[in-house]
Amino acid sequence: MLVIVCYDVNTETREGRRRLRRVARVCEGVGQRVQKSVFEFQIDLAKMEELERRLLAEIKPEEDNLRLYRLAESRGCEVREHGVFKATDFDGPLVL
Amino acid sequence: MQTLLNTLYVTTPLSYLHLDNDTVRIEVERETKLRVPLHHLGGIVVFGNVLVSPALMHRLADNGQSLVLLDGNGRFKARLEGPVSGNILLRRAQHEKANDAAFTLEVARACIAGKLRNSRQVLLRGAREAKDAADASVLSRGADDLAAALRALPGAADLDVVRGVEGEAARQYFGCINFIVRTDVREDFSLDGRTRRPPRDRMNALLSFLYAMLMNDCRSALESVGLDPQLGFLHAVRPGRAALALDLMEEFRHQADRLALTLVNRGQVQAGDFTLHEGGGVTLAEQGRKTVVVAWQERKQETLSHPLLEQPVALGLLPQLQARFLARTLRGDMESYLPFLLR
Numbered sequence: 156m157l158v159i160v161c162y163d164v165n166t167e168t169r170e171g172r173r174r175l176r177r178v179a180r181v182c183e184g185v186g187q188r189v190q191k192s193v194f195e196f197q198i199d200l201a202k203m204e205e206l207e208r209r210l211l212a213e214i215k216p217e218e219d220n221l222r223l224y225r226l227a228e229s230r231g232c233e234v235r236e237h238g239v240f241k242a243t244d245f246d247g248p249l250v251l
Numbered sequence: 252m253q254t255l256l257n258t259l260y261v262t263t264p265l266s267y268l269h270l271d272n273d274t275v276r277i278e279v280e281r282e283t284k285l286r287v288p289l290h291h292l293g294g295i296v297v298f299g300n301v302l303v304s305p306a307l308m309h310r311l312a313d314n315g316q317s318l319v320l321l322d323g324n325g326r327f328k329a330r331l332e333g334p335v336s337g338n339i340l341l342r343r344a345q346h347e348k349a350n351d352a353a354f355t356l357e358v359a360r361a362c363i364a365g366k367l368r369n370s371r372q373v374l375l376r377g378a379r380e381a382k383d384a385a386d387a388s389v390l391s392r393g394a395d396d397l398a399a400a401l402r403a404l405p406g407a408a409d410l411d412v413v414r415g416v417e418g419e420a421a422r423q424y425f426g427c428i429n430f431i432v433r434t435d436v437r438e439d440f441s442l443d444g445r446t447r448r449p450p451r452d453r454m455n456a457l458l459s460f461l462y463a464m465l466m467n468d469c470r471s472a473l474e475s476v477g478l479d480p481q482l483g484f485l486h487a488v489r490p491g492r493a494a495l496a497l498d499l500m501e502e503f504r505h506q507a508d509r510l511a512l513t514l515v516n517r518g519q520v521q522a523g524d525f526t527l528h529e530g531g532g533v534t535l536a537e538q539g540r541k542t543v544v545v546a547w548q549e550r551k552q553e554t555l556s557h558p559l560l561e562q563p564v565a566l567g568l569l570p571q572l573q574a575r576f577l578a579r580t581l582r583g584d585m586e587s588y589l590p591f592l593l594r
Contacts, residue, residue: 184273185288197291245291246552249259250544251266251277251284 157226157233158186158196158203160210165218177213178221181206189242195234197245256293260544262537264300264323270307292316294471296464298540299323317474319467323534327463330470338477344581345495349482356410358498358580358588359485363417364404365502365590370424371397372593373505377431377512386430393427396420413485421445429454431512439522440515449532453525454511456533457543461507462500464547469503470496472570476578499573502590506566510550519546558594 160182164175182188185206186196196206207223214221226233236242243249259275261268267278275295277285289310294317297303303318308331311318318331348354371394378390400420407413425445432440432454442454450456470493473480483494485501514520524539535543551567564572569591579585 180272183271183286185290187286187288202290243285243287245257245287249257249285249287249292250541250548251259251261251263251279 156197156199156203158198158206159193159224159226160186160196160206161190161193161222162210162214163192163220164214171215171218174213174215174219178210181209181213187242187245189236189240195242257291258548259287259292259295260298260548261295261301262298262541262544264537265302267302267304268295268297268307269304270310275307289314289316294319296321296467317471321463321467327467332474341477341578341582342479344583345479345482348581349484349488352409355484356407356413358577359410359413360404360407361588361590362485362498362501363413364401365592366417366504367397367401367404367420369502369505369591369593370420370508371401373431373508373512374424374427377428381430383434389427389430393423396423410485428508428512431516433516436515436518436522449528449530449534451531451533453522453533454515456525456535457511457514457520458507460535460540460543461511461547462504464544465503465507466493466496466500468551468567469499469570469574472574473499473577475571476574478574478578478581499570499577502573502592503570505593506550510546514543514546558592559589 162178164178165171166175179188179192182194182196185198185202186194189195196203198206203223203225210221234242261277263279263284265279266284269276269278271286273290274286274288275292276283277287295303295311296319298321300323308318312331312333315333320328320330322328374390374394374397378387378394381387381390397420400416400423403416404413407416422444425442429437429440429442440452440454442452445458446452446455447459450459470480473493473495478495480493480496482488483496483498486492486494486497488494519542520539524536524542526534526536528534551565553566554563555566556562557564557569557572560572573591576585577588580588
């Protein structure tokens with residue numbers, strides 16, 4: 156299934172900027188960045204739970220904000236993309 | 252049911268594959284071109300001059316994902332694989348059965364029967380779709396020849412006879428497969444029997460390239476169910492030769508043949524996509540190679556209803572399934588090996 160994660164991390168402090176980097180790093184390991192703080196993941200429920208747990212370990216609930224959206228199975232009709240960035244479909248042919 | 256994990260193919264020379272947290276990052280001339288999270292991948296295949304960081308190699312080995320090195324023409328060079336796992340009892344059964352002449356003959360016959368039947372479907376389909384009556388008659392005659400070979404198979408008393416039947420049938424098959432190619436490109440893609448090492452015409456180059464990729468998939472499939480890909484039944488054992496993978500591959504060759512014909516007939520691959528070398532060898536050029544790899548990957552995602560399991564299966568998973576059937580046969584859980592038959 157497709158999971159979308161977006162976050163706001165308070166970067167006013169040095170500590171906050173550090174959290175932002177760490178949150179992004181966790182996301183990059185599992186899915187792909189589609190906008191500055193929006194990630195898409197093609198994962199199952201178990202992986203999603205794990206991802207959520209890892210993200211919760213990084214953020215500070217008093218200052219930051221994290222949202223996870225679960226989208227139904229079939230990918231391709233739920234997302235319409237416009238503009239410069241084109242996401243990679245990890246189920247399609249991966250040839251470079 | 253296991254899912255078909257994707258394979259990452261890197262054909263761009265001088266790309267550098269890095270491990271970046273849990274993703275593969277591909278850089279070309281210091282510019283990141285693609286990032287793929289590792290959990291999407293079953294393996295990575297690189298062509299020719301591509302660099303892979305040691306950290307990534309270690310991670311792939313840890314995860315049990317394979318790294319395959321092919322040369323620029325798609326010929327197999329090496330494979331990096333983690334520790335041999337799988338079931339030693341299964342491998343022992345395989346080695347014991349390989350000494351059992353009756354069993355060996357039966358599996359060899361099944362492989363060839365699968366190959367002949369599926370190849371025959373390629374010819375029959377070609378005959379059905381042929382625009383020209385002369386082409387259609389050549390193709391249906393070829394199909395009849397294969398049918399005759401198929402009937403001769405049960406009477407084959409030993410392996411050499413099976414190999415003889417196969418060789419003769421292959422000669423007839425490659426003698427007429429050319430008539431499926433569209434008339435206006437038939438001259439560019441003329442095929443006068445099968446040639447290899449090196450392929451001497453474009454069609455042979457295309458077939459060799461596709462067979463190399465199919466071979467990799469079959470070998471991975473065998474290894475993932477814990478069989479020894481080197482010890483075959485039909486193909487003789489030779490150092491460095493994945494004989495069992497070649498056995499398993501026989502019943503899937505039609506997939507490569509069909510794809511080659513489709514690519515040529517649709518004009519997706521053209522005469523200019525090949526490099527003609529001095530001395531008569533022909534290879535796919537870089538752009539053509541990419542087209543073929545993409546088409547192969549897309550083809551593997553297509554599903555068909557499996558005749559035995561009666562559920563939809565991705566084409567790319569078929570070698571896995573057949574490898575599992577073979578393992579069951581070796582263990583004695585299944586009475587005889589049934590090749591995959593195209594309906």
